[in-house]
Amino acid sequence: MTRRSTATRAHGLALIAGVLALAGCSSSPSTRDAVPRAEPYSKYGNPQSYEVLGHRYEVMRDNGGYRETGIASWYGPGFHGKRASAGEEYDMHAMTAAHKTLRIPCYVEVTNLQNGKRAVVRVNDRGPFHDNRIIDLSKAAADKLGVTAKGTALVEVRHIEPGDPVSPDAAPVQLAMAPAAAIMVPGAMTRTPEAIEESRRPAPEWGRNVFMQIGAFSESINADRLRSRLASAGIERISVTRQVDGFHRVKIGPLTSVDEADGLSVRLDALGVYGRHIVVE
Structure with a gap:
């Protein structure tokens, strides 16, 4: 496909080109969430299936109900300004992401399970074509979620439609919880049962859970x-x-x-x- 299938090309030249592009780039990083809106699916970016590096991927017929926990990564300068799978230019400063099988473009809410940070991103590319990753974040999204420094993080990815409620930024998930009735969001009504259930999930800890x-x-x-x-x-x-x-x-x-x-x-x-x-x- 457009991005990862070209990964074996001259990486050094791509990186140099990316650095030069950044030097003259007038856009600035934005940590504002993407705003879900109705838009048609890309004709180019949604084949029934495709193959990359010997693996075949089946594109979903319907994104509804998609929710998955796994490892996120991010991609940046080496692909900045290149064509994304949805047919548009990849901007590492925009709140976007790549996914292997969701129909694109679409929107997902990504929660870093290790620090509670959340972001809404627009999925417009394919990847990451690494065996143990579920989403590839733009640099802007990785910065907002606190993923950039380490390069990876345990996340939950949830598909959302225009008009769907978006979770507020949260504190890191706690292992010990207050009684459900006492859990409040400042300036808001009592949290929904879904939000309370989410807050009861244990914080991920390597070597333990x-x-x-x-x-x-x-x-x-x-x-x-x-x-x-x-x-x-x-x-x-x-x-x-x-x-x-x-x-x-x-x-x-x-x-x-x-x-x-x-x-x-x-x-x-x-x-x-x-x-x-x-x-x-």
Whole structure:
């Protein structure tokens, strides 16, 4: 595709060009959220499926209800001014992002689960084509979410439509919560049940409560079969838990870092085990 499929081109020249472009750029970084508006989907950016670096991706038919937890990254000078997958120019100073499968353009609310910061961004590009990332943020969005320095962060991504309520900026998610009835937003009414439930989620902490979920099965025998297969390949810290919905979930962890999650993804690819995602419990 437009951005990541050209990643093997001369990176040095691209970086130099990006730096020169920044030197003469008159635009300035903006941390104002993107404002969702109705707009047609890109004809160019929404094929039924596409392939990059040997992986095939299926574009969603409907973005409705999309919500996912995982690792975010960001991209900047090397792609600034180049064509994005939606057919427009990529501006690293705009509140935008890239996603592998959402129909574009669209809007998502991104929450950094490690510091509580939120941003609304317009998704207009494809990527990140890294095995263990769910969204690639523009530099402006990464700055607002506090992702730029470290390069990655655990986030939740939620698709929103024009007119949908947007969550206010939040304090970092707390492990110990006040009673629900006492939780207030200054100058506002009592928080909604959804907001209260969100605030009760534990803050992600590497080495304690961040896992990679490998599969979910209605029959425990299938979950046990996958666990045995992974164990025979030398993968450790595998657990099978039965959730309230009756499904048996196979997880690995707790994971200690993004690097460990990336290394684990490589091993799972070699085993032909796909469809995994990060969970915080």
